[in-house]
Amino acid sequence: MQRLELKNVNKVFGSGTNRVQALSQVNFEAKAGELTLILGPSGSGKSTLLTILGGLQQPTSGEVLINGNRFDGKRGKAADDFRLKHIGFVLQSYSLVPYLTVAEQFQLVDKVKKAGNLPPKQFDNDLNRLGITSLLDKYPGELSGGQSQRVAIARALYANPDFILADEPTAALDSARVQEVGRLLKDIAEKEEKAVVVVTHDLRLKEEADRIYQLVDGKISLEKS
C-alpha cells in the first residue's frame, strides 16, 4: 500500500532576525485509499508542507518517506522524474495550459511521460466519471471554474500517480461545486487506490475526509484518523 510520510520535519526560512520557522517537528502520514485533509489558516505553513510532500523543496531537517524510503534527497532531474511518475498536482490556479485544448492537456503528459499513463479504456471511464468527455475540444478559457478543476484532476489522474496533492482545489468554487469536488477526490482515493492529500482552509471538505490534520503556526495535530 502506497504511503507518504513526514517524520520530525522542520522548515526554516531566513536567518537571524529574519528567521521564520514555517514547520516545526511535523509528523504526517497519507495512505492509498484515503482522502487526507490538511486544514489551517493562511500563513500556517500548509503550502510549505505540500511543496515538501511533493519534493519541490527540501526540509531543513527531518525525513520525507515514500513507502518507507527516503525521498527528501532527490533533487533536479531525479526529483522531476519522480514527480512526473508518482505525484499528481492539482493547483488552485493557472493549472491548465491556456493554449492547449482539454484533449491536448493529456497529450502533453504523453509527450513527457511515454509510459505508465492510464490505458485508454480506464481513462475514458475517468473522463465520464468527471463529466468532461464533452469538453475535450475546448480551451481552458472556455471552461467554468468547476470544469477547469475537474480537468486538472483528470490530468493529474492521467499520469497514473500514486499520490495526488491538491492545493486549495475548491478556492474558486461555489458550495455545490465544493461538495462535488470533495466527493470526486474521495471517490478517486477509494476506487483508484490513490493517496489524496488536500491542503485547504475550506471546512466544507471535512465530511469527505478520512484523515484530517490541523496545521497552526507550523505545528501539526491529527484531528481525525
Added chain:
Amino acid sequence: MFLALHEVKKEKLRYGLVMGVILLIAYLIFILSALAQGLASQNTAAVNSWQSQSVLLSKDANGNLAQSMLTKEEMPKVSSTKQDQVGLAQGILKAGDARQSATFIGLANNSQIQKQTKLVQGRWLQNDTELVLSDQLKQQGFKLNQKVTMGLSNQTFTVVGFAKNALYNMSPVAYGSLNAWPAVKGVNSEFAGSGIVSQGKLRTDNDNLQVLSKKELFNKMPGYAAQNQTFLFMIAFLIVISIVIVAIFLYILTMQKLENLAVLRAQGIPSSYLIQNTLSQTVLIMVVSVGLGTLLSALTGLVIPKAVPMSFDPVLMTGTAVVLVLTGIIGAVIPMRIIAKIDPVSVIGG
C-alpha cells in the same frame, strides 16, 4: 515542438505580429544586401568577369587604374597568355544628342579579357574604330552599328556588340582597341596604356609602378569602400536590432506565461523540455518570418525597375537568412535562462 506549435496556433494574432516585425526586418536586410551587392557589382562586374587576380599600374595613380598612364618604356612586356595590357579612360560617350558617362577600356587583339567577356549581342571589335558597349547602354537606347564618339577622341566609332557584366567604377564600359586609347584619353602616343591586368600574380621591380590585388584595386576605387562599409554597418545594425527585438518579444511572452510554466515544472515536466520548446518556437518563428521575407524580396526583385542596381545573390540571401535565424536563437537565450530558473514553488499557495 508540441507546446510551441499549439501556442502559435492558438495565439495567431500575437505571434503573427511578432513574425510580421521579423519579416519586415528580414525584408529590409535582404533589400539592403541586394542593393549593396548591386552597387558593388557596378564597380567590380567587369574586373570580376575577366577572372583577374592582380593589376600593375603607375604608383602616382594612387591605386586608380583609370588614372594610371604608363609610357611605352614603363609598360612591361606581357609575359604570359594570362596577362593583358589595358588602357582606361573615363569620358563621355556621345551618339547624336545622347550622352552617357562611360569607361573606355582599350585592349590588344586576342586579349584574355576579350575571351572572358560574354557578348549578349553582336560581335567583338575587329579594328581600331569599333566598340563593344556594356549591355546597360543597350538598355539606355544605344544600338548596333550606331556611330558614336568617346572621350577626347575625334574618331567616330561603330558599335558592333554589347557585353554582359561590363561595368567599372559605377559606369558602363566601352571596350575598344588599345591603339585608340591615347586619343580617347587625350594623351600623346608616347603613352602605351594604364597598366597590366593578370589572371595570376604580377610582380614589378620598377619603383614607379605598383601591383595591386583585385581586392586592393576595388578598395582604391573612389567611393567603393565607403559605400560598402555604409551598407555593412546598416545591415549589421539591423541584425543587432533583430536580436534585440526577438529577445524583447520572447522575454515578454515568457514572462506572461511564467506562472503557467511553473505549474508545468511542479508537475514534473523537465525544464529541458520547456527550454527545447522555446527554442523550437524561436526557430519556427524565425524560419517562417525569414522565409516569407525571402519570398517578398524575390518578388520585389521581379518588379523592381532595372535602373535600380539590385542584385539578389541566392548564396548571399541563404547566408543572410541563416544568420538571421541564428540571431533569433541568440535572442532566445535570456528567456531560456529564465525558464531554466523557474521555481515551481512560486505557484503553490500564497
